[in-house]
Amino acid sequence: MEEKILLNILHEAQDKHGYLSEEVLKKISKKHQIPISRLYGIITFHTMFRVKKQGKHILELCGSPSCLLNGAREIERFIEKELNVEIGETTKDKKFSVYKTSCIGCCDGAPAMLIDGKPYVNLTIKRIKEILKELKNASTKRN
């Protein structure tokens, strides 16, 4: 049988559980006969694997030159203030985790960000207010 790609195994586990907990990694380690230290080595090498519980929504703000030239810093400051977090943190109500990322390839829609992997482009303060409101409302309803 063909060897299964480790990156895909880790992604599938993260999609299912939201993050890669020690418990999940132990299972992967056992099933695929890969030492857990090697798994951590790979996970911590990449920015998009998470080993801690995340907020309901993950915001990844693009910090590429194209976005910076089009006002990404203002967007970043506004989100930090609005959600009362710093980059790399999760909000107290556990609804949002906010990260900064390298170029997401949306330079023609700068400034841009990913929310749960989906691109949001041509961001303005007004648009972000709307997006955050929608996300907050949606998660309140589901809860």
Place this chain on the structure above:
Amino acid sequence: MQVLRETNLQGLALAKKLGKKGTLELLAKRGLVGRGGASFPTHKKWERALSVKTNERFLICNADEGEPGTFKDKFLIKNNSETLIEGILIAAFVLDAKRCFIYLRAEYDSLRLELEKIIKKVLKKSKMKVSIEIVRGAGAYVCGEETAIIQSIMGRRGQPMEKPPYPTIKGLWGKPTVLNNVTTLTCVPQALLYEDWNPNYRLFSISGEVEHPGVYEWELGVKMSTILGTVKPKGKMKAMSFGCFGGIMPVYKSNRVSPALICDKNCHHGAYSLIFVGEKKNIVDVNLSMAKFYTYESCGKCTPCREGTIRLVELLKKIKSGQATNKDLKLLKELANHIQETSLCGLGASCGNHILTGMKNFKKDYKGFIKKK
């Protein structure tokens, strides 16, 4: 756009009719070179892998388009993925590769499900017994480097390896492996099929301070005035940067965008990602944001890049604070050169380019911050 022409598996049919040798000859005749930035002739890369006697060869389609300001591959995956898959199948046919991979960067994960559908559809139509797997990247710029991508697919940290051996000789699981960019593979069936196919067309990713950013197709040597007239700068433009790695140079309206002109300014065109910077911006600021990108993306394997990129940021911050002297400028230049000369892979070898070209082409911006004695 030439690159959006559909080929409906006719390119594959032609390749099968011509046979492996005939296909390679036709690709050579048409003049197809790699579109990832290095412009290596595609047929030569394939021939190198074929020169190794083996029971297995692999093909990797590099869709880990991480260079800031580049989004042409995303554009093609969205708009002409059937032709891309056909290109992969032609390569698989020529190379006798049974297992092919598309290394898709995590930032493009929203395109994955649709791409999987297209793969199934084209594979079914082609009736070829080949597997095309999507490998999901996880956010590491360095994994776009060919040896790093191979490490990553094999389940290791995506750190570059020393070359030679080149992947075409010894790649995935020790077997000859061909790596081609998304755009290159999309061009393969088009180049084979259409006699009027022009090898000099390139996709340009245009962004920055312009009214109409986007992906455009122009012939090499296109006039700067044509580009500016199309993308409409927001005010007077001061500079254009070729992604992060290619360096930064002034915008001359009268010039043509060709490899010769760009190299003349010590820049590198790479994948033709042009980021336009307006006249109000200071190049030291732009360089600082790019330098931060490299500290973040350095894989940490070799010392010059791991430590040097951090020191570059420190020096640029010092310059910006107005505390630096001419001695610091000299040190910055020396350090950037040193990192480029002594790093293992392309990331380190190009990480100081934006600073060196920034210092050379925009002296005033740097001098403006220097402490007067």
